[in-house]
Amino acid sequence: MKDRYNPHEIEEKWQRRWAESRIYEAEPDDRKKFFITIPYPYLNGNLHAGHTRTFTIGDVIARYKRMLGYNVLFPMGFHATGTPIVGLAEQIQKKDPETIRVYNKLHEIPVDVLDNIQSPEQIVEYFSREAEAAMKNIGFSIDWRRKFTTTDPHYQKFITWQFNLLQSKNRVVKGAHPVRWCPNDENPVEDHDILKGEDATIIEYTLIKFKLDGEILPCATLRPETVFGVTNLWVNPKNLHVKIKASGETWLVSKEAYEKLKFTDKKVELIGEVSGEELIGKKVENPLTGAHVLILPASFVSPENGSGIVMSVPAHAPYDYLALRDLKGADLTKYGITEDVSSIPLISLIKVPEYGTYPAVDAVTELKVKDQKDPKAEEATKLVYRREFHGGVLTETTGKYAGMPVSKIKDVLARDLIDQGIADVFYEFSEQPVICRCGATCVIKMVENQWFLNYSDTSWKKQVYKCLGGMQIIPPEMRVDFENKIDWLKDKACARRKGLGTRLPWDREWMIESLGDSTIYMSYYIIAKYLDKFEPGQLKEEFFNYCLLGEGKPEDVEAKTEIALDIIESIRSDFGYWYPVDLRTSGKDLIPNHLLFFLFHHVAIFPEFNWPRAIAINGFVSLEGEKMSKSKGPLLTLKSAVKEFGADVTRLYILSTAEHVQDADWRAADVEATRKQVERFYKMAYDIINEKDTGELKLIDKWMLSRLQYRIRETAEALNKIQTRRSVQNAFYMLMNDMKWYERRGGKAARKQILHTWVRLMAPFTPHICDEIEEKLDGNFISLSRFPEADMSLIDKSAEFAEEILSNTLRDIxxxxxxxxIKPKRIILYTGASWKKAVLKRAIMMKKENTLDMKSLMNALMSDPAMRAHAKEIPKYAQKVITDIQGIDNELMNSLVEVELDETSALKEALGFLSHEVECNIEIYSADAPGYDPQGKSRNALPMRPAIYIE
RNA sequence: GCGGGGGUAACCAAGCGGCCAAAGGUGCAGGACUUAAGAUCCUGUUGCGCAGGCAUUCGUGGGUUCAAAUCCCAUCCCCCGCACCA
Structure with a gap:
């Protein structure tokens, strides 16, 4: 150990020794096991501060559990499945300037290296090497023998097995689903492919098929229940409409709607054109109620929205009401309409507390909306919608639906209408337009014959609920989040046309989607150690069925796969030992996807005793207050953080700056401060090691040992809850402050003993520096030693009280x-009179018995002859004590009566220190015998609070 | 809109019914050490106060309580997710 702290030298040294001694290579034995996993990183870039946080939390827990005596398995792999890596390869090949910039500047890859990673395979190779090196440099205690990449042929066998199994359990189904689609690229568009309209979501409309002489006028609506209140349809006379064949029916829609329908699952065919004007004046039949209603002209109808034909519900839709009102007195004879349409009776179907029979009318009146072109019409629409949705109930008009809340009706009614063949589903973007990077306007396409994992299956969800119920979720507040997300999860497309990965075994045109192939891979870590024992081709289903599920006989597996029997048995027994996953820690972004799928797939595949035990969640990392971005910057790589500050400092900082789901902020100035603190720790340890402990334990040593026990207890409690911030706070900063005070008070005797404990307390956080120190103490690897246990017998309340009195008194002086x-010439302290102590104790005793009041206290006191000497002073003090006691918590009260402390002699022991601190001679008397007391200060002395006289 | 998280002193951040004017870190100011700088160590950092005190603070407004940053109600503001994408 050198006198100056050189993190890189120390870290390199210990990382090398750890690797040489293989201390993190876990094998089953008779200890209790702890299997911790962290989502493997996706290899389209270098590890960054976000990974640093999640992984370091995992490593700290792994190290902590190891020091608690668990046999810890902490493995790591790499994720390469999916499209981004392929996309990246294309960009690099094209030498796309932005990509080159991002990967050169943000990911810190030299340009000449970039030239050499052109193919997806090279990218995977490069980033996995970099990631492994980075994780080693920060000192993660990973068993590297188990690493793998999701594009490995062995792994593909594992995924193939998994999907065949899911298929056989009817968890994979065929269906169609809508995606954002670029008609130019003929590809689904992802968020980063979008130029404009990134926030647009796909909204499901109900298309209600009004009938006109055997032809159909479909109206798109978000509120299918209002079909009961339709009084007419709206068509914009200025728009061009088309007549099309749609799955055997003849439809009339806007030209734009026809373009959209081409991408749906309907077969559409253009037959002819119809102007808006032609349609107006005709009567259509409401398919649900059978009512015949007029088609009327309205200017607000946009051909871009829905079908270009709108059903009118003036009782509940302000636009409809306004358009109808606007027609008052208009001459519609050119459409063949002679009746006064403004007198068409409104049909109310929703009762809502805020409004009368016709909410739309009330809203228009309330907001004083002029006409359908008034911007306030939009506002009124939203208001009515909101109120009706949340507080509305369907009226008798809706027949069997009467009494149902509006918020519950949409899905039910839409389903019913579709089943009756009088409605369809129509998808529309929430914002328009959505523009692809290539410049084309995106549409919504129905991808057909798509493979889905049927997560929406209620029996599956029920199993997941059961699993979740038996799990620990950390922090516990996140449990409700998981529950919500389980409810919300729908069927998920599990296959794609392009990207890296494994083919769907029964439909080889499809690649298994990348989130689906990373759900149960924790079990693969157990196999991964043995990859040199067999070829991918030998990994037949029987192998996995036996090793992971215990199905079949090992001899049969041997016969089928030609894998040696002892290997098969060994894997099976390893699996039995290590599984299930005891803890998975992850960033919060993975809750609604990966972590959910992790649970779904586990319950689908494994028996209940192999379901995961716990999940811990952590927040993101920002840089100097700015959100970090892999593709736009700013970005801080793990590698460069360690290079600049060292592994221990990086670890300590990232752990201490935020707790659980809170986001952490990386601030270089604060990291620098942490570096100094670590340096101080090093220096302190160095000094202690090179000094001899002296003397026997004094009060201050007992105080220090007492404090240490609290710090240990707090640290352990925090780590048990994966509160890394709180644990670092206690194990490092608080203990450091205790040590400073201890040394300032001249404490020496316990320093080495403290250090012994301290390095072990710090070892999970800063393993390198701790091993460096431990080498000089015990000489053994610190991660193989025991984590300190708080020894409550070393808690010394009287030493703590003495120290508290001392520091308070010092501060008062x-x-x-x-x-x-003034510059004091003489200072005298008077400790509280013993009768006051007696009063206090008596009062506390009575308070605990709940009998404390002035009268009984006085009675009790006065029955004691020794008290009578102070009969004059007692009432005033007793009154004060009674009020003071109100504000004391129980623990302190207990201590106050239990602890026997001679304040005078305690202060006398610290007299030299006190006098030195204030640079003035100090004398101490008890108020019982004050001696020199010119101002009668001793009368003010209280227990735990000496009076002070200064001259 | 729905769901989740959050608003605490110059900043980050703990506390979630009583030793709370509020941990810890940072910044800032003063002091010690030093030829000096840095590092380190002390002290202070809401206001007032020439004896250890008092007054006012924890988004805002009410309420419960002997006692509220902490509990209840209302209200305002900020962040994240809402999917086929890793």
Whole structure:
């Protein structure tokens, strides 16, 4: 150990020794096991501060559990499945300037290296090497023998097995689903492919098929229940409409709607054109109610929205009401309409507390909307919609639906209408337009014959609920989040046309989607150690069925796969030992996807005793207050953080700056401060090691040992809850402050003993520096030693009280000196009179018995002859004590009566220290025998609070 | 809109019914050490106060309580997710 702290030298040294001694290579034995996993990183870039946080939390827990005596398995792999890596390869090949910039500047890859990673395979190779090196440099205690990449042929066998199994359990189904689609690229568009309209979501409309002489006028609506209140349809006379064949029916829609329908699952065919004007004046039949209603002209109808034909519900839709009102007195004879349409009776079907029979009318009146072109019409629409949705109930008009809340009706009614063949589903973007990077306007396409995992299956969800119920979720507040997300999860497309990965075994045109192939791979870590024992081709289903599920006979597996029997048995027994996953820690972004799928697939495949035990969630990392971005910057790589500050400092900082789901902020200035603190720790340890402990334990040593026990207990409690911030706070900063005070008070005797404990307390956080120190203490690897246990017998309340009195008194003296602005020549302390102590104790006792009041206290006191000498002073003090006690918590009260402390002698022991601190001679008396007391200050002395006289 | 998280002193951040004017870190100011700088160590950092005190603070407004940053109600503001994408 050198006198100066050189993190890189120390870290390199210990990482090498750890690797040489293989201390993190876990094998089953008779200890209790702990299997911790962290989502493997996706290899389209270098590891960054976000990974640093999640992984370091995992490593700290792994190290902590190891020191608690668990046999810890902490493995790591790499994720390469999916499209981004392929996309990246294309960009690099094209030498796309932005990509080159991002990967050169943000991911810190030299340009000449970039030239050499052109193919997806090279990218995977490069980033996995970099990631492994980075994780080693920060000192993660990973068993590297188990690493793998999801594009490995062995792994593909594993995924193939998994999907065949899911298929056989009817968890994979065929269906169609809508995606954002670029008609130009003929590809689904992802968020980063979108130029404009990134926030647009796909909204499901119900298309209600009004009938006109055997032809159909479909109206798109978000509120299918209002079909009961339709009084007419709206068509914009200025728009061009088309007549099309749609799955055997003849439809009339806007030209734009026809373009959209081409991408749906309907077969559409253009037959002819119809102007808006032609349609107006005709009567259509409401398919649900059978009512015949007029088609009327309205200017607000946009051909871009829905079908270009709108059903009118003036009782509940302000636009409809306004358009109808706007027609008052209009001459519609050119459409062949002679009746006064403004007198068409409104049909109310929703009762809502805020409004009368016709909410739309009330809203228009309330907001004073002029006409359908008034911007306030939009506002009124939203208002009515909101109120009706949340507080509305369907009226008798809706027949069997009467009494149902509006918020519950949409899905039910839409389903019913579709089943009756009088409605369809129509998808529309929430924002328009959505523009692809290539410049084309995106549409919504129905991808057909798509493979889905049927997560929406209620029996599956029920199993997941059961699994979740038996799990620990950390922090516990996140449990409700998981529950919500389980409810919300729908069927998920599990196959794609392009990207890296494994083919769907029964439909080889499809690649298994990348989130689906990373759900149960934790079990693969157990196999991964044995990859040199067999070829991918030998990994037949029987192998996995036996090793992971215990199905079949090992001899049969041997016969089928030609894998040696002892290997098969060994894997099976390893699996039995290590599984299930005891803890998975992850960033919060993975809750609604990966972590959910992790649970779904586990319950689908494994028996209940192999379901995961716990999940811990952590937040993101920002840089100097700015959100970090892999593709836009800013970005801080793990590698460069360690290079600049060292592994231990990086670890300590990232752990201490935020707790659980809170986001952490990386601030270089604060990291620098942490570096100094670590340096101080190193220096302190160095000094302690090179000094001899002296003397026997004094009060201050007992105080220090007492404090240490609290720090240990807090640290352990925090780590048990994966509160890394709190644990670092206690194990490092608080203990550091205790040590400073201890040394300032001249404490020496316990320093080495403290250090012994301290390095072990710190070892999970800063393993390198701790091993460096431990080498000089015990010489063994610190991660193989035991984590400290708080020894409650070393808790010394009286030493703590003494120290508290001392520091409070010191602060008081200094405050007085500051206020009276003199250089003190003589200071006298008077400790509280013993009768006051007696009063206090008696009062506390009575308070605990719930019998404390002035009268009974006085009675009790006065029955004691020794008290009578102070009969004059007692009432006033007793009154004060009674009020003071109100504000004391129980623990303190207990201590106050239990602890026997001679304040006078305790202060006398610290007299030298006190006098030195205030640079003035100090004398101490008990108020029982004050001696020199010119101002009678001793009367003010209280228990735990000496009076002070300064001259 | 729905769901989740959050608003605490110059900043980050703990506390979630009583030793709370509020942990810890940072910044800032003063002091010690040093030829000096840095590092380190002390002290202070809401206001007032020439004896250890008092007054006012924890988004805002009410309420419960002997006692509220902490509990209840209302209200305002900020962040994240809402999917086929890793």
């Amino acid at each position: 200094e405050e007085i000196i500051r206020l009276i602005k």
